Amino acid sequence: MxxxxxxxxxxxxxxxxxxxxxxxxxxxxxxxxxxxxxxxxxxxxxxxxxxxxxxxxxEFEPWPAWMIEKLDSAPDRVRVAAELILGTGQRPSAAIMMTWSQFNGEWMDVTDEKGDETYTVYCPKPLRDFLAGVRKEGRFVLAKNLTEQVTYNGVASAFQKWRKTLGPEAKKYTLHGLRKLAIVRLAEAGCTDAQIQAVTNQSAEMVAYYRKRASRKILSEEAHKK
Incomplete structure (x- = not known):
């Protein structure tokens, strides 16, 4: 088109x-x-x-807290995609293509599209709890019908329309920024670089870049509290 x-x-x-x-x-x-x-x-x-x-x-900016809080007002496909990206640490296109069969209790199969590799990692409880409330309408979590998934373009288009309702300050944030936020959250939780890479399969350089941002936030908060 x-x-x-x-x-x-x-x-x-x-x-x-x-x-x-x-x-x-x-x-x-x-x-x-x-x-x-x-x-x-x-x-x-x-x-x-x-x-x-x-x-x-x-660079893709991690979403700020206020934008995450606005997800309740987002279209269903945007909210589900956002939770999948945040919970799996995958690239948006891989998260949007996930099937229900990739989830097995506390474990899930995720895909690194760049390396053409699929591997099994722990599925965090918040994601499990969220998916428990998502209606199964087909093979895919983001289902178009019984056998097809909603396309990336379909999610991206809905996201862009929703983003406009949030005002000009939201314009710089993309779906890819959710993956960056996943890294920052893991770093803020005290995960090691190796642990973060086990989840996202990203390069050491990329993990270090976003760890530095997370560390600055934590250290500045501790400094002001002291």
Whole structure:
């Protein structure tokens, strides 16, 4: 699809590969402009125009507490996706594709898409409790029907509409920021780097980056209390 919303959602879905994601946007812009201006096709405005690119230094900000508290007002698919990302530490696209069969009591099978690897980790109780209240409507947790899941684009589109209702201060936060928040929460809870990596399967450098942010929050709080 070439609607603006679909293009933006596709761009967000490739957030873990920002260079490829930005090239996708730039290619659509170039082809649309060529068809309209050189071939005289009767096209409207370029749907990829002025969509913000990730750029080389793009980082995904962990969601603030106030935004997590607003999840109760989010559409069901956004809330379920958010809980899956936070509870599993997976990339959004992997979390959104999870099936009920991946959950087995205190354990769950999660996927590292970059490494094309699936492994079993502990399923935290808050996630288990949340999923216990989710109605099973198909094979997938986020079910479109009995055999298909809601697509990433479907969740991303609903998220973007909901995010607009939260005001301009919410604009910089993405679904990927929930994964970063999962890391920060684990670090704040006192988990070691090895323990965090066992959950998220991220690089030592990425874990260290977000651990530093978590440590600063903890140390500053302790300092002020003293």
């Amino acid at each position: 070439t609607t603006r919303a679909a293009i933006r959602a596709a761009h967000d879905s490739m957030a873990d590969k920002p260079r490829q994601a930005d090239k996708h946007i730039q290619t659509i812009r170039m082809l649309w402009n060529y068809a309209k201006n050189k071939l005289d096709w009767t096209l409207g405005d370029n749907p990829a125009a002025n969509i913000d690119l990730f750029g080389k230094q793009k």
